[in-house]
Amino acid sequence: MKKLFVVGIGPGGGKGLTREAEAALDAAEVFCGYPVYIGLLRPMWPDTPALTTPMTRELERCHMALESASKGRTTAMVCSGDAGVYGMAGPVLELSPRYPEVEVEVLPGVTAALGGAALLGAPLMNDFAVVSLSDLLTPWETIEKRLRGAALADFSVCLYNPVSRRRAGHLRRACEILLESKSPETVCGWVKKIGREGQEHRLCTLKELSGEPVDMFTTVFVGNSSTRAVGGRMVTPRGYETK
């Protein structure tokens, strides 16, 4: 059997790994992935050879992984967080019909929405939406439509890729759209470098959010109309409390 695991390693590697992810990484003869994520695994797997490509060369990376597996070497494509949330599970599966001899198995992990939420408190306790502000692969008009829809329907919202060198104004514009239907006092929070050295988090309000020190390693949380700050934590009520 020729096997390719697509593995979510959690937000910071190490302590966020699931048992099945760890077993797959143990079984792998080759790792494939973005160099930073491979680096997170090196303390535990110092010797497994790794195939890497830089950012923006994702499809090439997927071909590399499928090709490696097709040669009979058990391969693990390594993704930060969850393999299926803005990760490599999708493109690997899209390309996999060209490698019918390879069995692809996706192993889920703790994505930044869940890892960040736990550090802030419980912002996603009720219905929520996850939106990436990166317009590299999605037209900006689609992103605006999703932000507007999520705000109008009173979802808690988790924002991935809030800024980058190329899109410094995206978070400010996203806040403007959310403010069309969410209160400026909506409880928000952000988490930086989840599970890694330099981890940081803070609560703020929606009107303050665009002025916060958010960078490309930050995940942002915007509450729904019931979200509250409780003892320094961001908590969206589930409803038990008022029953």
Place this chain on the structure above:
Amino acid sequence: MKKLFVVGIGPGGGKGLTREAEAALDAAEVFCGYPVYIGLLRPMWPDTPALTTPMTRELERCHMALESASKGRTTAMVCSGDAGVYGMAGPVLELSPRYPEVEVEVLPGVTAALGGAALLGAPLMNDFAVVSLSDLLTPWETIEKRLRGAALADFSVCLYNPVSRRRAGHLRRACEILLESKSPETVCGWVKKIGREGQEHRLCTLKELSGEPVDMFTTVFVGNSSTRAVGGRMVTPRGYETK
């Protein structure tokens, strides 16, 4: 230090546990939780005493856990999937100011949206919304508003609690609402008993979904307008493929 861990154990217990969840459960002198979830941990932790309450007695369970920790016994509140997604992290944190001597730490886990997505393929590769169809704690009108908003904005949608004995018609009604703006051919999928004995999954279309054998242990996935079936898997393109 008086400590309460609120721990997400992943969809099925065992293989979905993260390293930090496992360490917290090792450290715990007492477990607290819904009896089924405690049962999932028994093969690994046969002897840790457990405090349980039946379903609908969630607040009582939270008080129990906080009280246990306040007596100096390191306690772990056990949640299926992720503690912060329809779990116990929220109510525990809401009640925690009454137990200022207890330090609460939330440890995230793989929620059913991620665990189920991995089994189906990669349905959540782009922006997505998570909606519970249970109206025990959320008014049904709010649920309809969120479904409508998510469909209009072309999110992939993951549905929790699609049916129960008391709400057999909810999934059918949810499908009607999603069909107002999503195509009847939209690729959908469902996963039953993720990570547990009797696990099952299947792809279908949105027009077929309400006739599928979905029960209270099922998580349902509705694609966005680009979601495709690729080699028997449900895949939402990220956009690399067309760049």
